[in-house]
Structure formats: C-alpha cells, structure tokens
Amino acid sequence: MSGPAPALAILAKDLRLELRRVESLATMAVFAGLVILIFAFVGDPTPADLARIGPGALWASILFAGALGFERWFAEEERNAALHGLLLAPVDREILFLGKWAGATLFLLGLEALLVPAAATLFRLDLGGAWGSFAILLPVVTVGYAALGTFFAAVASRTTASQLLLPVLLFPLSVPLLLAGIEGGQALAAGQGGEFWDWLGLAVAFDVLFGTVCTVAFGTVIEE
Amino acid sequence: MSGPAPALAILAKDLRLELRRVESLATMAVFAGLVILIFAFVGDPTPADLARIGPGALWASILFAGALGFERWFAEEERNAALHGLLLAPVDREILFLGKWAGATLFLLGLEALLVPAAATLFRLDLGGAWGSFAILLPVVTVGYAALGTFFAAVASRTTASQLLLPVLLFPLSVPLLLAGIEGGQALAAGQGGEFWDWLGLAVAFDVLFGTVCTVAFGTVIEE
Amino acid sequence: MNWLPRSWRQLWSTLDGRLYHFLIDVRPWIGWFAVGTMVFTFGLVFWWVPLEDVQGYPQKIFYIHVPSAWLAYASFAFVFAASVLYLWQRSRLWDIFARCAAEIGFLFTTLTLVTGMLWGRPIWGAFWTWDARLTTTLILWFIYGGYLLLRAFARPGVDVGRIAAAVGIIGFLDVPIIHMSVVWWRTLHPTPVVMIMDDPGGGLPASMLVTLLVSLSSFTLVFVYFLIQRVWQERTAENLELLETILDRTERGVKVKGEVP
Amino acid sequence: MTFTLDPGELLVVAGPNGAGKTTLVRTLARLSRPTGGTIRLGGEDWLKAAAERQREVGLLSHATFLYDRLTALENLEFYARLYRLTGPGRRIRQALEAAGALDLADRRAGTLSRGQAQRVSMARAILHEPRLLLLDEPHAGLDPHSVRRLNDVLADLRTAGRAILFTTHDLARVPESATRFLILVEGRVVDAGRRDEARDGLERRYERAVAWIGET
Amino acid sequence: MTFTLDPGELLVVAGPNGAGKTTLVRTLARLSRPTGGTIRLGGEDWLKAAAERQREVGLLSHATFLYDRLTALENLEFYARLYRLTGPGRRIRQALEAAGALDLADRRAGTLSRGQAQRVSMARAILHEPRLLLLDEPHAGLDPHSVRRLNDVLADLRTAGRAILFTTHDLARVPESATRFLILVEGRVVDAGRRDEARDGLERRYERAVAWIGET
Ligand code: HEM
Ligand SMILES: Nc1ncnc2c1ncn2[C@@H]1O[C@H](COP(=O)(O)OP(=O)(O)OP(=O)(O)O)[C@@H](O)[C@H]1O
Ligand SMILES: Nc1ncnc2c1ncn2[C@@H]1O[C@H](COP(=O)(O)OP(=O)(O)OP(=O)(O)O)[C@@H](O)[C@H]1O
Numbered sequence A, B: 001m002s003g004p005a006p007a008l009a010i011l012a013k014d015l016r017l018e019l020r021r022v023e024s025l026a027t028m029a030v031f032a033g034l035v036i037l038i039f040a041f042v043g044d045p046t047p048a049d050l051a052r053i054g055p056g057a058l059w060a061s062i063l064f065a066g067a068l069g070f071e072r073w074f075a076e077e078e079r080n081a082a083l084h085g086l087l088l089a090p091v092d093r094e095i096l097f098l099g100k101w102a103g104a105t106l107f108l109l110g111l112e113a114l115l116v117p118a119a120a121t122l123f124r125l126d127l128g129g130a131w132g133s134f135a136i137l138l139p140v141v142t143v144g145y146a147a148l149g150t151f152f153a154a155v156a157s158r159t160t161a162s163q164l165l166l167p168v169l170l171f172p173l174s175v176p177l178l179l180a181g182i183e184g185g186q187a188l189a190a191g192q193g194g195e196f197w198d199w200l201g202l203a204v205a206f207d208v209l210f211g212t213v214c215t216v217a218f219g220t221v222i223e224e
Numbered sequence C: 001m002n003w004l005p006r007s008w009r010q011l012w013s014t015l016d017g018r019l020y021h022f023l024i025d026v027r028p029w030i031g032w033f034a035v036g037t038m039v040f041t042f043g044l045v046f047w048w049v050p051l052e053d054v055q056g057y058p059q060k061i062f063y064i065h066v067p068s069a070w071l072a073y074a075s076f077a078f079v080f081a082a083s084v085l086y087l088w089q090r091s092r093l094w095d096i097f098a099r100c101a102a103e104i105g106f107l108f109t110t111l112t113l114v115t116g117m118l119w120g121r122p123i124w125g126a127f128w129t130w131d132a133r134l135t136t137t138l139i140l141w142f143i144y145g146g147y148l149l150l151r152a153f154a155r156p157g158v159d160v161g162r163i164a165a166a167v168g169i170i171g172f173l174d175v176p177i178i179h180m181s182v183v184w185w186r187t188l189h190p191t192p193v194v195m196i197m198d199d200p201g202g203g204l205p206a207s208m209l210v211t212l213l214v215s216l217s218s219f220t221l222v223f224v225y226f227l228i229q230r231v232w233q234e235r236t237a238e239n240l241e242l243l244e245t246i247l248d249r250t251e252r253g254v255k256v257k258g259e260v261p
Numbered sequence D, E: 001m002t003f004t005l006d007p008g009e010l011l012v013v014a015g016p017n018g019a020g021k022t023t024l025v026r027t028l029a030r031l032s033r034p035t036g037g038t039i040r041l042g043g044e045d046w047l048k049a050a051a052e053r054q055r056e057v058g059l060l061s062h063a064t065f066l067y068d069r070l071t072a073l074e075n076l077e078f079y080a081r082l083y084r085l086t087g088p089g090r091r092i093r094q095a096l097e098a099a100g101a102l103d104l105a106d107r108r109a110g111t112l113s114r115g116q117a118q119r120v121s122m123a124r125a126i127l128h129e130p131r132l133l134l135l136d137e138p139h140a141g142l143d144p145h146s147v148r149r150l151n152d153v154l155a156d157l158r159t160a161g162r163a164i165l166f167t168t169h170d171l172a173r174v175p176e177s178a179t180r181f182l183i184l185v186e187g188r189v190v191d192a193g194r195r196d197e198a199r200d201g202l203e204r205r206y207e208r209a210v211a212w213i214g215e216t
C-alpha cells in the first residue's frame, strides 16, 4: 500500500483547480438555489406546507447539484486523458478513490454551508435547539452521497453518455440517504428525537457499507 | 442565405446519432421518472395533495431532463471539434441553429410522449375531455424551451463549466414557460378554460420572441 | 484473485463450459414443460380456485402478481451471484448470465408493476399509491433499468462486464436498505395511504395457496427457460462476432493466434 | 505578415513550435478572427465574404472534426449534404480513394488509430474540392507509405490548379511539388521565397532563418 | 509477439497506421490489459506486480495527461507529489530542462501549442527517472530543433542505463543512439533486429518488411 500522501496530492490538486475558479462553486450554489425555487413553485406551498416541503427541497437541491458536481469533477480527469496519468502512477486504486472522494465531500459541504441558511429562510425552517443534531446529520449523509457519487462518476465516465447515465444510476441507490436527510430533518422539526436517531443510524450504516464497497470496487471499474 | 437543406442534414445526423442508440432517449425518460419520484419523496403527498403537485412534477421533470439533453446534444458537436467542421461549411449560422433546434424539439416531444402518461397515473391527473387542449399547450411550451435550451447550450459550451452553467442560465429565463405549463395544466384540471387560453397565449408570444432572438444571436455566440 | 490456485481456475473454466452445454441440451424440455404447467396454472386460476369473496375477480391477478414479484427478486439475486462469480473467475459466461438475468428480472418487475396497477384500479380506485412496497418496486425497476442502460452505453474498447458487475453487486446490496428506509418513510409517521400490501400472504385458504404454488413453479420454469435461451443467444452472437473478425483478418492475409471457444 | 498564394501554388509553412502556424491556418479558414489586418481571397475581402464562400476553403487541422459514433462513410455523407454536393456518392469515393482511406469507410470514427483518423479527415477536407486547401501538419502521424500517397495527391491537386498551404516540421519530407515556402518565428515571417531558389535545400534555409532570429 | 528489451537499449518500433504500436505501448504501461500473453519486467510477472512498481515505467502518449487549467509547472508538481519524489523542485527543473520546456513552466497547459504541450508531457514522462521509458511518437509535432534535443536526451538516458522503447513513423529521424528495431504489421512482429545489422538503413528494411506482408 502506498501511503495516503498521494490521496492528499489529488485532494490538493482538485482544491486548487476549483478554487482557481471559485465561480464554479458559486454556479453550483446558484443552480441548487434554482432547484429549491422550482420545488417551491411546484409544491406551491401554503405557509402550513412550507415546513413540510422545506427539508425535502433542500435535500433535493443537494442531490441534483451533487450529481452535476461529481460528473464535472471526474470529467476534469478525462480531458487529455489525465486519468491515465493517475493510473500510471505508483498509487493503489483505493488511494486514488479516497483522494477524489475527499474532494467531493469537501465541495458538497462547502455548498451546503451556503444552501442550508438559504433554505431555512425561504421555507421558514426553525429547528431551534435541534440545529446541533442537524449539524451531525448533514455531514454523515454528505459523506455517503459523495462516495456513491464519485464511484458512479467513474462508472459513467466509462460510457458514451456519462452526464446522462450518472444520475440514473446514482439517484435510485441514494434513496436511503435522501430519505434519512428529509425525514431526519422533519423529525427534528417535529421534535421527535428518537426517530431522528433511527435515521442517523441508517445513514451511518449506509456510509460504512458503501464507503468500503465503493473504495474496493473502484479499481475494477477504472482500469481498462 | 443557403436554403434549409443543411438544416435538414444536421437534423438527420442528430436523429441518426440518437436513434443509433435509442437508449439515450430511454435514459432521459428514466431520469425524468426519477425526478418525479424525488418530488414524491419531497412533497410526500397525501392523496389529496397528489393532483396539486402532479403538473408541477411533470413540468419540472421535463425541465431537468431537457437541460441534460441540450448539454449532451451540443457536447456531441464539441468532441473532435466537430463544431468547427460545421462552422467551416458554407452554411449560415441561422440555418445551423434551426437544425439543432428542430432536433432538440423532436427529442423533447418524444420524451413527453412517455412522461405524460406516467405522471398522469402516478399523480392521478385526470383532465377528462381537456386532454385535447393540453395536447396543444405541450408542444407550444416545448418549442420555446428547445429554442432557449439549444441557444444556451451553445453559450455554455463556450465556457469551461458548460454542464454547470447551462441550467443556471436556462432555468430563470424559462420560468414564464414553466409557469405557463404548470398553471395552464392546473387551469385545465380545474376546468377554467379562459385562464388556460391566457397561459397558452403567453407561451406562444414567448416562442415567437425567443425563437427569433435566439436564431439571430446564435451566430455571434459560437464564433471565436 | 492471485491467491487462487491455478488448478481451481482450470476446474472452473471447464466446469462452466460443461454447465453451459448441459443447459443447452435440456433447454427444449424445459421449454415445453413450462408451457404445460402454465396452461395448467391458468386452468386452476379460472376454473378450480374459488372466487375470493371480498374482492371477486380482480383478486385472481394475485396468482400472476405475486409469483412475478418473487421471481423478480430471484433474478436479481441471480445477477448478484453471477456478478460476484464474474469478478472472481473472469469467465465470459458469468458476465452473460448476469446480463440476461438482469433483463429477465427487469421484465418480471415490469410485470409486477403492471399487474399490481391493474389490481389497484378496482381495489383502491387508483392505479397507484405512494405505498412503501409499491415505491420500493418502482425504485428496483429504476435500478435495474439503469444497469441495463449502462451496459447499452458501453464505450468501444471498454470491458463493461467488470463495471456492470460492480454495479450489480452494489445495487443488490442497496435494495434491502432502500426497502427498509421506504417502509420507515411510510410508516414512521401517520399516513392515509391504504396499507393493504402489508398484510402478509399468510392466512390464505388451502386452495389459494396450492394455486399460488403451482403458478409460482410454472413461472419459475418460464424464468429458467428464458434465461438459458438468452444466454445461448448471447454466446452464439459473441462467437459469430469473433469468427467475423478472424475471417476478415485472414482474408487480408494475416494469420491470427487463438481460436474460437 | 504579408504573403500571397496563387492557384496552382503549393506553399510550405514551417516554423518552431508556437510560431503561429496553427493560428495562421485557423485565421485563413475564418475559424478565429484576426485582431487586425486583411485577408483577400480572389480579390475581395475574405473576412467580410458570405458564408456561402466557405466552400472555397478546405481545412485539415489537429482535430479530426469527425463524429466518433458515426462511421467514416456516414461522416462524409453528412458533410456532403452540409455542402449540398451533387453526386455525393462518387465524390465521397474519390475523396476516400485519394486519402487512402477506402478500407476504413465502415469503421466507427471513434475506433480509428491516430493515423487512420488523420486520413479520413483528409478525405473530409478535400471532399468538396475547395479552391484553397489548408493543411495543418498533414504528415503528422502518417506512415511512410501514406506520406508518399499524400504527397502524390498534393501534386495532383496542385496541377489541377488548386492553391494549397500546408504546415510541417519535417522539411525532409516536403513533396517535390512544393513551389514556395514561408518560415514563421513567433508570429512573424522571417523568410519566404520560391522553393527552387532554396538551392541548398529547405532544411539549411530553415536553420539559418531560425538561427538568425537567435532562438535556440 | 515476443521480444526482450535490456537496460541501455533503445528500441525503435515502426509500422503502418493501425499496426498496434499504441496498443503495444499502452499494454506495456499496464493501461490496458492484454487478452493473453505475459510480460516480465526484471524477471517477475509484470501484469501481477504491485502498483508501486509503476514508478519503473514512464509513458509519453498521443494524449498529454496535462490539466489544461494548471500551469506546466503546477502539473509537474502534482505528478511529483503523486510519485512521492524527494527534492521535487530540482527534479522538475531537470526534467523541464531536458525536454526543453523551461520557458513554458508558467504557461497554462491549455494554451500551449501542440508541440509545446508535447514537450511538457515529455518532461512529465521522465520526471520520476523511470527504468523503462515508453514513448509513443515522441517526434510528432516537434520542430527540427526540438527533435535534435530530444534525440540527445534519449542518447543520454540510454547511456544512463535506461531501457527505452519508442514508436515512430519517421525512420529518417531515428536517433543514432537507437540500438534495436521492431517492425509491426497488424499486431504482429514482421521484422526485428539490431540497428547496426540493418546495413542498408532502416527505411529500406521497413519497406521490405511491409511490402512482404503485401499491405499497400
Ligand atoms: C403497482 C402496484 C403494486 C406493486 C408494485 C406491487 C408489488 C408487490 C411486490 C413487490 C410483492 C412481493 C413482495 C413480498 O412478497 O415481499 C407483492 C406481493 C403482494 N401484493 Fe402487490 N403490488 C402492487 C399492487 C397490489 C395490489 C393492488 C394488491 C391487492 C389489493 C396487492 C397484493 C399483494 C399481495 C397479497 C402480495 C403477496 C403477499 C405479500 O407478500 O405481502 N398488490 N406486491
Ligand atoms: N488559446 C490560447 N491562448 C493563449 N495563447 C495561445 C492559445 N493557443 C495558442 N497560443 C499561443 O499562440 C502561439 C501560436 O500557437 P500555434 O498553435 O499557432 O503554434 P504552432 O506554430 O501551431 O505550433 P506547433 O508547431 O507546436 O503546432 C503559441 O505560443 C501558443 O502558445
Ligand atoms: N477502441 C478501439 N476499438 C476497436 N478497435 C480499435 C480501438 N482502438 C484501436 N483500434 C484498432 O486497433 C488497431 C491498432 O491501433 P493502434 O492505435 O495501436 O495503431 P497504431 O499503430 O498506434 O497506429 P498509428 O500509427 O496510426 O497511431 C487499429 O486497427 C485500430 O483501428
């Protein structure tokens, strides 16, 4: 096993590429915002509904923005076959995956830092003291989603219709995370602590399981 | 002006590329289906809500699937700089645009042919006799959306973040169409003929305006 | 799998060859047997088993609905197994098995959805409700639809088999979790949706149970027949392709190493 | 930079990497607008000419302009329709023939090797029999055999009265039929003339020109 | 096909378009798995060797492996970290120097001309001083001056005891230092030997080999 150093190298490179154009993070935020608005339109919620649709709209926007992001962060590697450069390096596939995964997670978290307040105000979400618990749920769900997303971005990149296929493969498998996010949030809003912990537990289990599976499977997917 | 023949050539080429893999239409349909599913999770509708969310979910799914499609249909031209091949040809930019626009419209219509029944059953939409009028509204909205979509796909393709930028530019401008679709549909469901015609009129006006503007502006966008 | 002793590999490669040829030989028998039991099943369903007193005729869909649902599950388990074997043995046959099983599973899932919806119409007065099991089934349908699309979009020169196998495994692992989460989604907080699906198939009168089991077995036979048939088709297609390329090259006066399996 | 190119001339453009050869070619093909200067084709201002006039130029570039998922033949058929050619079938066959890509007709463009793709896009460039043919490193990636065929084709086209401009790095392989040469360094013409003036061969001439600029 | 390559050897691989040169190189670099056959590097089975061993090969391919939005320098820094090189700064400078790309260090990779990009990715290939260097058409798109420098570098590396394999179409430009050659047609070795055996020059040898296969 080559140590974690290369993973850090990849992470640093990805950060550099993205921060070089902060626009792209901003754009994703705007996109996510638009998704939220569209949900607001569609549900056209009465003030009563607002709180009910709120968490869902938030998570849906993260779901969509994420899918776009994963595709993009992986496409970065496809141009000039840079990916082959990585495969050529004396680095285990697992480490490569960890690098990309970490990057994706960070970006999603950065995105959420912008989205959550926005959604909270738009939908009058008020978790009161429960924000703390929400601050646990958020990263847990995000990590799992980033793992699946990175993995399926790799899968999709092996096809002729990556940006089309990625969401089609990713979304159905992410349903547990999506539900954990939505329902967990609503449980907090409704002050049902117990339920919240159930959902959190589900999400954690999901992370552990698919975190490992994706890391292991990445190698078989990526090589030609 | 070089006649419409080249536009037909482009249309034929696009059809061939897509029909060569009917899958891609299927994939977009599946994706749209997933969007609908997500709406169900988000709004988690009681039977009463269903009809209210229905039209919105339908149009939103068309909106998202379309955005994906436009990006893809234009990316097709970017690989191997095939677009330069088109620009090199003795064909006016307007004609090129018409070709791509026609293609996009056809695909969206094909997609809707699958989506509308699905959404109708999943959300228990029943327009009764009003389906006829809906069959007018649908293509009108679609044509306009395809025009905007193709145009902004071109714009986005000039940037380093096309698949990110496209929806961000496209969605806000499509709001009038989206509203026309949703509200028009609900008006039909509620049997308010008059309102429906207002929305239809809006959509038509939108088509005419943006159809021309995009066709003219296209040339200035894709030149380097 | 480097730790695997070479001899094992050889054993396997011969074994899956044998297995394959055996299946091909029995294929027609299975086919006719399936047809027979299918006819018999319909006989039972329409003339023998008594009408269910609450639902009446619609309930007869039950005998198609449930078996197809269970077989859908079965075939996806099949995909999982075949995928694992493929990643382990890297023998084309398992790849083909996985793919064909997925196709058939998708078919049966569709059948479940359709029969279910047809059943729901008279019983719930609507084709669809956002009930837990319905939703799971729909998601299942999406997952394996995606799996098949992935294979369809293979880039030339890329071995989709491996990729699809990974997806098949992950997908299968996810299904129970999805089911659980969806059930929670629907049951953890009050919801007005009809929950009929959650009374287990227990408490059935003997006659219904018998009919169900007969129907189940005939569906299973159909499943097996389809599977073998498809695998055979795929294999043959692949061999033809190989032949074509070889012929094409020999034509151009170039000798080729390696011969048709 | 200023230079003229008459029908029946075969102009070689050479220069170190980054000299601006590709940029020059792209500008002549109106793929990128020059920041200044004028280009005249057959007397009138090229930069303002109608799109229709584009049929007078053909371009072979570093990129292939091919749709990976269409076969070579389908690609050419598409371009033939785009150019509204009469009797496309014959034209396409001739072009493939000339480019030595007949046997590749039914291969998906995406599966072609580098040199194979290069030949197919050469066929694309000459398909509509342009008056002005622009070739950016046409020899790159071709095997010796294909190079010879290419040079023959260039000779034929030239005698057929076409004006041809091509860039290269390999002055040793410049075809006999080349009539004039142009040497660029950092976007400026540092040497130009008739090929036969370059008594001591183009290489030496090139060396001197580049050395004289003092680029090493 | 069977052939061996010892340290200090410089092997030229030639063959018509589509012969399988790129495929060969990619396979040796473990970028694509062979359907059959074995490869041994330093005695043990290369296809099963640990990822760590990858640092023993360097590859220059048709694609540049560069991130368009990073500068040449940043690209190399990234690869240096990926290879966990000690004293990256010095190594990078040496590599750029050798590839003649020092002046391009601060240019965004995306804005480089074809030959410029080629040089930078050459630097990338030799950055970690691999024992086995695989170059797919390293001369393509380089100007004569860069070609000479490249050949010098190859000579140095060879005398430094590296094993080098490179493909080319331009046998005229094969460096003096080349020790052995291999000619492929349709994926098979049709001729091979020591360079100095090829008395009458590689070109003629190539011609005969290819003609003999009867490919035109
Ligand atoms: C689109 C609508 C429907 C879908 C997707 C669907 C799906 C399924 C699935 C996947 C199963 C197998 C689950 C298992 O055995 O664990 C199943 C079983 C069953 N379904 Fe449905 N179903 C639908 C509609 C209906 C309707 C309308 C009824 C009756 C009113 C019904 C009654 C049953 C019964 C009795 C069983 C077997 C007993 C059981 O396992 O619970 N289903 N259905
Ligand atoms: N997009 C761009 N942005 C900035 N500079 C560029 C861009 N494209 C090219 N250049 C610069 O313009 C100059 C000319 O580039 P060009 O590609 O024309 O060179 P060239 O003569 O074709 O070189 P080569 O022989 O390597 O192809 C080079 O210095 C290159 O770095
Ligand atoms: N993805 C692919 N699918 C099918 N065939 C392919 C694929 N890639 C390459 N080939 C074929 O394999 C053969 C060898 O290709 P390769 O690129 O190795 O040739 P090459 O020797 O590099 O040619 P060139 O000198 O033009 O680069 C060619 O006939 C090519 O068409």
Ligand SMILES: [Mg+2]
Pocket (backbone or CB within 6 Å): D021, D022, D023, D136, E113, E114, E115
């Ligand atoms: Mg150039």
Ligand SMILES: [Mg+2]
Pocket (backbone or CB within 6 Å): D113, D114, D115, E021, E022, E023, E136
């Ligand atoms: Mg090659």
